[in-house]
């Protein structure tokens with residue numbers, strides 16, 4: 001079973017406006033409430049790819065109940081731990097540009113933490129763990145490293161999509177892949193990435209520290225995948241960008257599903273990028289039909305390799 005871990009889920013309240021006037025009264029043309037948080041988004045796109053998963057993490061109050069209900073109505077299994085405070089509501093404003101306001105989220109105490117670690121400790125080599133998103137302030141900042149260590153000790157394959165040291169601390173435990181975007185990669189090494197060559201060099205630094213593969217997402221520029229012996233560049237088709245929230249998570253889901261479906265590395269990468277772009281081109285996360293409609297329009301080129 002694939003397990004996604006979202007320590008800080010959210011209701012994503014997406015508001016579309018004609019124009020956005022900061023300081024003025026704006027009226028939304030459309031709104032949506034989605035069950036969100038990075039791991040949860042991965043579970044939702046895995047479902048679109050016909051891959052079952054169980055969503056783990058912390059939920060609380062009425063937003064937490066909403067998230068659990070939304071996932072279970074979509075036939076996504078959940079095993080959330082209840083916390084006392086309300087799950088956060090993140091606001092995503094879609095005017096001429098995209099603006100996001102993410103809340104801090106509820107406190108998670110030591111008992112809650114132990115409950116999650118106990119869920120992970122019983123997993124086996126048949127399972128797969130995806131760790132994604134921010135960590136609540138009340139939790140130790142080495143929590144992802146702790147989870148990665150448990151996975152490594154039990155030979156459970158795992159994937160990490162997180163910022164800065166949350167991600168780099170997991171590298172010694174050899175994640176199957178990590179998925180920084182370009183800015184996150186720059187921040188990890190305090191450098192400026194000018195071109196694909198720089199991207200590959202920086203990705204290789206993550207591999208030197210232990211990542212098995214590095215998938216660098218580049219927004220509308222596609223993505224680069226670095227493996228032990230090759231590098232691939234994906235370019236995406238033109239289309240109308242509607243809501244990019246969750247496009248990175250969709251990329252992660254496409255790659256994990258590709259591995260689970262025993263696709264080649266190139267075909268897994270193509271599926272990953274198709275999922276990311278299909279999500280960018282729609283209001284919610286991509287559906288299976290939307291992914292299928294663009295998968296043959298994503299081009300994969302080997303740009304370096306043995």
Ligand SMILES: Nc1ncnc2c1ncn2[C@@H]1O[C@H](COP(=O)(O)OP(=O)(O)OP(=O)(O)O)[C@@H](O)[C@H]1O
Nearest residue numbers: 181217218219220222223246247248249276277280
């Ligand atoms: N403007 C766009 N046009 C086409 N595809 C896009 C666009 N933005 C994102 N994508 C697709 O989504 C993938 C992930 O995007 P991005 O690099 O922005 O990830 P991210 O920063 O992790 O996103 P997020 O945090 O919003 O989930 C890209 O590799 C690409 O396939």
Ligand SMILES: O=P(O)(O)OC[C@@]1(O)O[C@H](CO)[C@@H](O)[C@@H]1O
Nearest residue numbers: 010036037038090102133134246
């Ligand atoms: O605050 P975090 O955990 O970094 O990000 C949370 C979030 O922005 O990430 C998802 C999109 O990737 C959204 O569903 C959610 O609102």
